[in-house]
Amino acid sequence: MNKIKSLGILSLSALLMTACGGSNDSQDTAASELPDLGDRYELDENTPAWKLDTKEETTKLTWFIENDGFNDNPWGEDIVTKKIGEDLNIEIEIIPGDEQALNTYVASGQMPDIVSLYDGGKSNISQKAAEWALPLNVLADKYDPYFYEVTSDDTLNWYKLEDGNTYGYASFSNTEEDLKSGAIPSHNAFVVRDDVLAALPNLDFTTPEGFKDAMDQIHEKFPELTPLGFGEMKDHLGALGGTLQDFIGVPWVDENNEYYDRNMDEEYLTWINVLREVHSKGYISDDTFADDYDTVLDKIKNGEYAAMLVAGTHAYQPSFQGLMDSKPEAAYSPVDAFQSDKYDGPAMSQGGLSGYTTTYISKDNTDPIKSIQFFTYMISEDGQIAVNFGTEGESYYEGEDGYYHLTEEYQDWKDSDIAAFKEETRISEIPFFGHDNGNAQDYIDPDDIGWAPAVLRFQEWGKGKLVPKFEVDGIDPEYGTQEARSLVSINDEFTTAIISGVRSDSEEEFDTIISDFKTFRENQGWDNIVEVFNENIQENINKLKD
Template sequence: MKKSKIILSGLIIAGATLTLAACGSSNSSSKSATSNVKLPSLDGRYKPSDSTPAWKLDTKKNKTLTWYVNADWWNKSFGKDVVTKQIKKDLNIDIKFVTGDNTKLNTMFASGKLPDIISTWDMTTQVSKTANKWALPLNQLATTYDPYWNKVASEDTMNWFKLSDGNTYGYPDYSNTEADYKSGAIKPQEAVVIREDVYKALGEPKMDTPEDFVKVMKQIKEKYPNLTALGFGAMTNPDANALDSTVQNLLGVPYYKDGKIYDRDMDKDYLTWLKALRQVHQDGGISDDSFTATDDKYKQNIQTGKYAAIILGSAINYGNPLQTWDSAHKDSAYVAVDAITSTEGRKPVLNQSGISGWMINYITKDSKDPATAMQVFTYLQSKYGNMVANYGVEGETYNMKNGQAILTEATRKAQQTDPGKFATDYRLGEFIQFGHDKYKALSPDAYQDSVKTVFDWGKNYLTPEFPTENTTPDVNTPEARNLTTLQTQWLNTLVSAVRAPSDQKFDELISTYKTFRKNNGYEGVVKVQNEKVQDNLKKLGMDKNASTPTK
């Protein structure tokens, strides 16, 4: 998922053995926690066991927790759908969800009053880096309240998130190790998709070279004037929009080379394709509205088939609108095709979530009942909890057959024909805080049919990028501020370049941006990033001169 960002099994970094027992130093795996926290007594509620999860042993009834999720889009409902009804029943719990953004999160910390659980993003933020000041260590919570946690949590992930005091405070969803990439469980999310009726009407043309792509987009504009020839997602994130990272990934632009951050934005192959997209825009194949469209508008255009083709950066996140269109227009379903391919012979490097995962979950020092909070963590991290979150209740919404979870006829019908009702009444696959791709792999029904074309197309191009995880400069440093400035300027340059009236103007814009970088701390940013890459390569036991495999 991506939310990110998501962003993995066909191509594995040569020589990379992900053994994070040494997270930062050769002796950190044996390093004991240097700070111990006094935790409330269980007062005889149950006797912790390493063979039975604590939620099955606890005698306390009517438990309550408050859980803050740093995402306005999170569904705050609890106990009304299949998934959360079962969680509520199993844990004898009622959870009050509170949502917000970074401003609300900062206000909450400033107030000094924290909820029981906090879910936020990015382990490089000050919130995550200072978790020892406001959160409880999971390793000590497990020892005191629920040793079964150690059976369900990944040791690699626990070590990756360990702070300098030897404790681990946060645990993410979708934390993928090298073994997960090799397993085939992780699904690609990036591709160029096109409406099948349009594709066939044009004779299934080649779209893999810049010249052919421009030609096809022009044909679409002429033959289907009521359609937008090429669509892409909302350009609101300077570091993760379709014309930026997705196009680069499709072209196999490396993330790092010879142990150093690679200058992806100035890659020759990438700039060649940006010029092709500039021509598509000039020919009327890209609407100016696309540059300012909201995510809701993008979804609306997908589910109404407004786009003839889409540079799709996160198939799973847009499964519902894709399925809405595909279900009602089976002959016009979106299909993934070979398009926007490297002029230099590189294979795509489709990235998915790495070991850092996406959403990170913490139990705060203000928790009224840390034992119950730990039980929630263990429950959701376990296979049973993940089966509930992904498939609901066995015998009611799914059945196991030959080791696979098969949705019942009624459940699958809702999934494929009424995505809105499916999300409201079932909520399968949406309770993601401790989700993992390996559980999605247990069912052919885990995803909407509409996104499987992307999975099939990209399955051989997944490439982990562990060495470049968390390499942004630390917050409140000059380099962090410079990076924000550079990213914002790049987004402005990117939009202007694609909308440029000529190739000459395109070249001028890129040249101006290069000068802007030079004058705004680019070299300092890269220096910090390279230092962090080297730290990661050391953690991963990889060659310090390793590169993204692109051929």
Template sequence: MPKAPYKVPTASTPAWKKDTRKNQKLTWYVNADWWNKSFGKDMVTKQIKKDLNVDIKFVTGDDTKLNTYFASGSMPDLITIFDPNSKVARTANQWAYSLQDLSKAYDPAFMKDAAKDTLNWYKLSDGKTYGYPSYSNTAADYKSGDIAPRDAFVIRKDVLAAIGDQDFTTPEGFVKGMQAIKEKFPKLIPFGFNDFSGANSSLENVVQDMLGVPITKDGKFYDRDLDPDYLKWLEAFREVHADGNISDDSFTDDSNAFNEKINAGKYATMMLGSDVNHGTNLQTWMSKDKNKAYEAIEGISSTEGRERTLSQAGISGFTITYVSNKTKNPSKATQVLEYLLSKKGQMLTNYGIEGDTYTQDANGEVKWTAKAAKVQSEDASAWQNQYRIGEFFLMSHDKWKALNKDSYVQAVWQMQKWGQKYLTPQFDIENIAPDPGTQESRAYSAIQTNWSTTMVSLIRAKDKAEFDSVLNKYKQFQKDNNIDQINKTRNEKIKENQKKLGEN
């Protein structure tokens, strides 16, 4: 590792403030074609360029391009991937510098700003951490109240007011409530849910979280899909479908079709996963008539008295960024990561420049300036391309968004407040799938695919007998595809996770 070209400061001073070199250049590969490769033209990246005296060339691609880098041995300075379970992540000690070594050699402030739990989570067998994630929420973040829940059972206000006293918390009451909606609002779809293009809609994990279905039992993997409480609710959804109160289109709609229906308020109720991702459409509908806006209520609850366990982004986060051990400028690459992770970087990437786009009071609360608020509400293109606030997120974290409630559209505020008390980490079961490329991984993928079709078949079954028959076929499919060995692997990885988290 090259010696730092400046006197390394203490942890109280970030190294970029001591590095007087000009016109430094870095190449940063992001393993996603959709990433905005522009740098230095918008407000956020102009400031990064100015503060760090660095010009960053972004390169994007897919796994094929990423593998080409490794095959050629010619590596970019920084690499961002999305899969913590990939071979690239698991072998990072062979191609990347450890964050501990980088921080010690170039920028001790990094280890001060990095979350200890996150560093421990990404440690490899040598005891060092090589990649740092964005949106990694620790147990402390969950307890702080600074991160917002993302899922809720929601209903249109006017529908709720019109149908009288309905109990959506029990399977029986849910079926009756949907019938009441159909009678009063025949043109609406009584019950909607996220599209299936993102795996199993909001009818799997989101409903299971609403029911408080355990993630482990006696420290071992628990098959939430076969939980008796969850199956009771799938049977209730079958009855709702049989009554004509779930549209068959909901099983085939893509994300655009789902969002268009939210935009037009066509669903009377929804089991809504990731409300923020649908915030624009929820806000569009709310702007037409606030009395018809969607709001979260206590619906779809455990028949066994379990508390809800709503989730958020976990400790694994979203993107994971590494410094290549082939870089000729590891000191500047480390400074970039430290800058973005620090308070200064987080405030810049989330809110822009103080006094220009935001103000912050003595209590830490952030508000947009009138100028910024006008651009955000009236010119989405300028907000994204000229300001890039909230868009440059490769080291961003949810807790910083909490400083400004306007980080989220007004349409989701009530939903977030409703679910806050139910937030519960599910870190134990993150990244426990069999390793890619193994026979177990292929069997696991087959089971996942089979469950997706099984769940739809269960809801569309004509009666309880067909429901039971479909379910038994799935259980047999699991056995035929070596589910016991897959669960053994899951249990081993759960133990590893618990060790990382200091639980055993």
């Protein structure tokens, strides 16, 4: 089980005093309201309870998934749910739905047995989980202590509510150890064509003057190329926001562990002004601000850009690989860029402790004993192998390399019709208990993950550059509040301001655009939003432990 390294924020004793108040009473009360095990099995902390359970009748549960497009094919008709069902003697009806459907369940007072939300634990319903969900820690203590062997202490602590209980468990919740392990890739990079680097070996993209000079050299040597491009920016800021700030190493909290205004950081705005100068020379095409995803794919595959700043390189890997295959001398390689003497950057970002989805066991659950077994199984190596590979001997085998591989039949199916393969097998299609660096990873061949060689070189550059930013994980105001609505407007205006700033004709015009943006956000109640940020940052800090 993982532990968060000390952040030097709070003492352990202070955290314990804060976290433990009233928690024992709450846990005792919750446990007393649960059914007894009876003679189903005896607890064994060294053995998962699903292997001990003697219940003969198949347990039938309902599972609401907050995604109205999720695959709701009948349970057991695909190799993944068939395997899960056989191991646990369980049958689950999957109920996809949207937020409105979820609200209807809440209002009715009759929740499905299991609930998965795409909210990182930050939605209003997740924050009120004590009203409608069962505490996972209480269920584990009473029915399945092996749960603690497969879960992360850090994730459980992060999701703990004021009563001292943890109600939801997250998928893809990354600890500090995970982020620094090198196993989780960074998906952002500044890349340059290899033939450009070969012809101009002394290019420097790390300083403002060096960057501008590099663009001049590229334009002179390769006039047929657009010197600088980005990933998709249509209707959003793309790489010019947080990604660029991460390259520079802009802080996310200040010395007092309060919100740091990254968007108005002087070093960041200096680099935006550099891009303005580059644009004024025609080195950035205006088309790049309007190109959609498919257009960017085509431009990358054709190698139209000499250099690119890309957020989400994995999303473009078919095109990066296509260029490498067709014109290997022009493939893109990552290089250092956008540095600042003021900061220690780069400080790249990936998902934090809040993770992706959050899954709960409701108080209306028909068999909480089997349900916590389901959680333990799905998080464990057994469950993750079932989810990612199916059944040994039928859909996968263990190779001489020690990794698990799809059988020839299933691999051919996947290669010939990936949509049908996903729909009908559900292999790798149930992400709600998954993890980037978790159980069963030792059995997954890195070559089978699907990263194209063209993108692997970007990820190699990113190793050691991922930095935990847990303090600002999910700090936005609660959905539906005035602050949340105002923040949407401010973020939209910021996108407009930065793109307009890059396209502006002079430094004076650039400064006016930034000044006008500051005035706009002040009129939108920016101070109140910052106050919410700081309250949420403090809550996050209180969750972290030595």
